[in-house]
Amino acid sequence: MSTAAVLKTESRLFGREPGTLFWVLAFPTLLLVILGAVPDFREAQDSLGGLRTIDLYVPVAVLLGMIVAGCQAMPPVVTGYRERGILRRMSTTPVRPSALLSVQMGLHGAAALVSVLLSLAVGRLVYDVSLPRQVFGYVLALLLAVAVALALGALLSALCRTQKIATAVGSAVLFPMMFTAGVWLPVQAMPDVLARIVEVTPFGAASQALAEATAGDWPAWSHLGVLALWTAVLTGAAVRWFRWE
Amino acid sequence: MSVIEVSELRKSYGGRAVVDGVSFAVEEGEIFGILGPNGAGKTTTVECIEGLRTPDAGRVRVTGLDPVADQEAVTRVLGVQLQESELQAKLTVREALELYAAFYPDPADWRVLAERLSLTGKLGTRFAKLSGGQQQRLFIALALIGNPKVVVLDELTTGLDPRARRDTWELIEDVRAGGVTVLLVTHFMEEAQRLCDRIAVIDGGRIAALDTPAGLIRRSAGGTVISFTPSAPLDDGELAALPAVTSVGHKDGRITLAGTDETVNAVITLLARSRVTAHQLRVVDATLDDAFLDLTAGNLTNGAAR
Numbered sequence: 001m002s003t004a005a006v007l008k009t010e011s012r013l014f015g016r017e018p019g020t021l022f023w024v025l026a027f028p029t030l031l032l033v034i035l036g037a038v039p040d041f042r043e044a045q046d047s048l049g050g051l052r053t054i055d056l057y058v059p060v061a062v063l064l065g066m067i068v069a070g071c072q073a074m075p076p077v078v079t080g081y082r083e084r085g086i087l088r089r090m091s092t093t094p095v096r097p098s099a100l101l102s103v104q105m106g107l108h109g110a111a112a113l114v115s116v117l118l119s120l121a122v123g124r125l126v127y128d129v130s131l132p133r134q135v136f137g138y139v140l141a142l143l144l145a146v147a148v149a150l151a152l153g154a155l156l157s158a159l160c161r162t163q164k165i166a167t168a169v170g171s172a173v174l175f176p177m178m179f180t181a182g183v184w185l186p187v188q189a190m191p192d193v194l195a196r197i198v199e200v201t202p203f204g205a206a207s208q209a210l211a212e213a214t215a216g217d218w219p220a221w222s223h224l225g226v227l228a229l230w231t232a233v234l235t236g237a238a239v240r241w242f243r244w245e
Numbered sequence: 246m247s248v249i250e251v252s253e254l255r256k257s258y259g260g261r262a263v264v265d266g267v268s269f270a271v272e273e274g275e276i277f278g279i280l281g282p283n284g285a286g287k288t289t290t291v292e293c294i295e296g297l298r299t300p301d302a303g304r305v306r307v308t309g310l311d312p313v314a315d316q317e318a319v320t321r322v323l324g325v326q327l328q329e330s331e332l333q334a335k336l337t338v339r340e341a342l343e344l345y346a347a348f349y350p351d352p353a354d355w356r357v358l359a360e361r362l363s364l365t366g367k368l369g370t371r372f373a374k375l376s377g378g379q380q381q382r383l384f385i386a387l388a389l390i391g392n393p394k395v396v397v398l399d400e401l402t403t404g405l406d407p408r409a410r411r412d413t414w415e416l417i418e419d420v421r422a423g424g425v426t427v428l429l430v431t432h433f434m435e436e437a438q439r440l441c442d443r444i445a446v447i448d449g450g451r452i453a454a455l456d457t458p459a460g461l462i463r464r465s466a467g468g469t470v471i472s473f474t475p476s477a478p479l480d481d482g483e484l485a486a487l488p489a490v491t492s493v494g495h496k497d498g499r500i501t502l503a504g505t506d507e508t509v510n511a512v513i514t515l516l517a518r519s520r521v522t523a524h525q526l527r528v529v530d531a532t533l534d535d536a537f538l539d540l541t542a543g544n545l546t547n548g549a550a551r
Contacts, residue, residue, distance in 0.1 A: 005347030009333075009340055016335045085330030092295050092325040093348045093391070094317055 002095045003103070010103045014111070020073040024111045027068065028061040029118045036127040048189060055130075056186035058123040059210040063145060063181040063203050065115025069108040070149030071156065071174045075166040078104055078157035088245050097244060105150050112146050133216030141209035141219050144227040148202040151234035152177075158242035180204040187211070199223065202230040246309060248273050248395050248426040249294060254303035256289050263289045265450035266303070271395075276417065276427040278441035280434075282541055286450040287430045288328055291397050294428070295325050308394060321350065324393030326384045328400045328430075334373035338364055338383055341372065342390065349391035358386040361416060363409075377404035385413065389420065396420065399430040414440055438533045448541040458533055463505070465536035471512055472501040473523035479515075487511040499525075 014020065032054075035041055041053035048056065078101060081087050087097040123129035132138035156173065160166035181203035182188075187195055188211050198204030205226035209219035247270035256264040264286040271277040281287045292298040293305050296312035296319055305312055312319045332341055342355035359365050362382040367375065375383065381404050388396050401417070402410040417440055421427055431437050437444055438458045446453045446461065454461055462468055479500065484493050489508045494501040502508060509528055516523050 002348045005344055009336065009344045012340065013333055013335050081333070084332075085327060086332060088297065089325075089327055089330040089332070089387075091297065092320060092323070092327070093345065094320045094350075095348045 003099045006095065006099050007103050007106070010100070010107060014107050017073075020069075020111070023068045024065050024073055024108075025115050025118065028064040028115055029122050031064065032057055032061040032119055032122055033126065042127065051188075053186075053189075054123070054127045055214075056182070056188055056211070058119060058129045059207055059214060060182045060186055061119040061123070062116045062142070062210060063206055064178065064183060065119070066112040066146055066149035067174060067177045067181060067203060069112040069115075070151075070153035071170045071177060072167075073111075074104060074108045074150070074153035075156040075160060075170045076163045078154075079160050079166040080163040082157075082243070082245060083162050085245070091244065101154075105154065108153065109146050109150050112149065113142070116142060130214070132210075132214045134213040134218055137218045138210065138213035141206060141213055141224065141227070144224060144231065145203070145206035145210070148206070148227055148231045148234065151231050151238060152202070154238035154242070155234045158238045158240075177201075177203050180207075182207050200226055202227060202234075205230075247271060247306075248275075248308055249277075249428060250304070250306040251290070251294065252304045254290065254293060254305060255301045256286075256293060256298060257301055262450050264293070264300075267445075267447065267450070267452055268303075269445050269452065269455060271426055271428055273426055274421060274424055275442045276421050276429060276440050278437045278444040279428065279430045279447055280432065280437050280444050280537060281447035281453075282432065285447045285541075287447055288399060290447065291399055291428065291430055295323065295397060296320070321391065322394040324388040324391055324396040326388040326396070326398045326401065328403075330384070331380075332372040332383075334371065336372050337369055338372070338375070338379075339368040341383060342368075342386060345387045345390045351392050353390055353392045355386070355390060358389055362386050363412070378406060378409050381405055382409070382413070385416070389425075393425060395426045395428065397428045397430070401429060401431060402433065402436060410436075434533045434537060444533075446537065446540050453540045461536040461540070462531050462533055465531055465539040468503075468505050468531045469509060470501065470503050470529045470531070471509055471527070472499060472529075473526040474499045475516075476522040476524065477519075479519065479521060483515065484512075487515065 035057050036054045044050050044052050081100060087100060090097040090100060120131060124131055152173070156166060156170055160169050180198045180201040182190070187198055187204055187207040190198060199208055205223040209223040209227065212219045212223070249271040251270070252268045254264050254267045255262065267286070267290055279287050279290065289298060293300045294307060294312060296316045299313050307319050308322050310319050338359070342359060346352040346355050359368060362385060364379065364382055364386065367379055372380065372383070385398070385401070388398060398417070402413050405413060414436065417427060429437070429440060441458060443455065443457055444461060445455045454464070456464065481493060484490065484500065484502060487502070487504070487508055488511050489505040490502055492503045502512065
């Protein structure tokens with residue numbers, strides 16, 4: 001009952017953050033639309049095994065929303081709630097402040113998934129990118145990727161003492177994460193050595209798993225394992241270092 | 246049974262005892278004040294009552310419950326206004342009231358509270374856009390929204406203008422009249438004197454005195470000050486020998502005596518017997534301010550360092 005009230009209130013507040021709404025929900029799809037407007041990117045490439053560049057960018061856009069939600073959007077909110085004594089005030093009520101954290105993670109995770117659906121829909125409808133053929137494998141990889149993004153966000157929230165620091169650190173972490181997700185060069189188009197290295201990062205592994213499921217294969221357990229391991233480590237570290245005040 | 250019981254409470258930070266053996270009990274329906282200089286341990290003491298801090302030693306009970314072990318049960322009977330806290334910047338007053346009302350099993354009607362705290366015109370305003378006084382009134386409303394048995398108000402009227410301050414005092418008196426026990430942390434003497442039934446003066450982590458406001462004033466040295474210009478000289482020795490006199494002073498032919506009510510009567514009798522007229526006779530009662538300064542005198546100079 002009271003957690004529902006927290007969810008209702010925080011959803012409203014989430015809707016009042018135009019920046020977050022844009023970068024998480026609209027930006028990845030917008031990027032896809034712009035890249036797809038380049039004629040070369042809509043041509044099949046032999047070097048990509050007959051795929052088009054735009055085909056590779058749909059999983060990138062899918063990951064981009066999660067990375068922005070986890071690194072850039074969530075940590076400033078949570079550290080701000082701690083810094084301003086909002087968590088402290090709530091711990092004097094019958095509702096535990098952990099409800100506020102769970103709701104924040106849930107909202108950012110949900111926004112990332114909506115962003116995924118938008119990217120998939122625009123890819124399919126506008127640029128005729130085929131939908132994932134191995135649906136269960138794709139959903140599993142997606143959920144693990146969202147989990148790792150939220151765990152990363154939780155760790156950043158735990159380590160950064162103030163909202164200002166969280167914003168700065170979040171932006172700094174955002175770029176390597178975007179790189180490993182393949183924003184500048186899709187992982188599947190990376191030179192072999194680089195691709196092997198990127199595969200052990202959370203979003204490099206996610207990118208590979210999503211690409212495999214899109215092609216119709218079950219994602220390699222090594223990629224899913226890397227995602228699960230990162231989620232566990234980041235969550236453990238976040239729990240270890242998180243402070244309520 | 247006391248509503249709040251604190252006995253031998255101790256809390257240290259980094260080896261420094263902030264609260265060093267504090268004991269008191271707040272009875273049902275009482276307005277109990279905690280008064281003390283900055284850094285005296287007032288806020289730490291109430292934070293132990295609110296369950297925000299775990300005491301190092303001692304016992305704290307709120308309606309018989311342990312704020313740490315039975316935290317959830319305590320939060321249902323205890324309303325809290327924290328000294329420093331904010332709400333979500335974009336949350337409106339109405340949303341804040343509705344949200345906090347949803348936290349409690351039997352909440353008060355938030356519309357009535359908003360009306361009582363003159364927030365009705367601000368229901369659609371976001372927290373960040375409220376003035377300091379409006380934010381403060383909202384926090385008072387949130388402290389009362391769960392229909393608590395006890396409220397802890399830390400720096401109740403800080404940031405309020407004199408009018409709003411008086412309105413808030415009336416509200417607190419109404420709240421008490423409704424059977425709610427009030428624990429008030431303040432360093433505002435007028436507020437303590439006006440509202441509190443009893444006051445604990447905390448200094449250096451210990452209770453320096455615990456009494457009614459009148460009792461605190463009475464027990465402070467030089468509770469009553471008598472001054473007059475005598476029509477003829479008076480013998481100093483005779484003045485100093487009057488009952489309960491603590492000091493005798495002369496300045497420009499004016500005599501100043503510090504003592505008690507008893508001294509006042511004795512001075513008048515002495516003047517009548519000596520056939521001396523007292524011009525510009527003034528009798529001034531010491532205030533809680535004087536009592537407070539007296540009780541915490543030894544520590545005021547290093548108050549800032551603590």
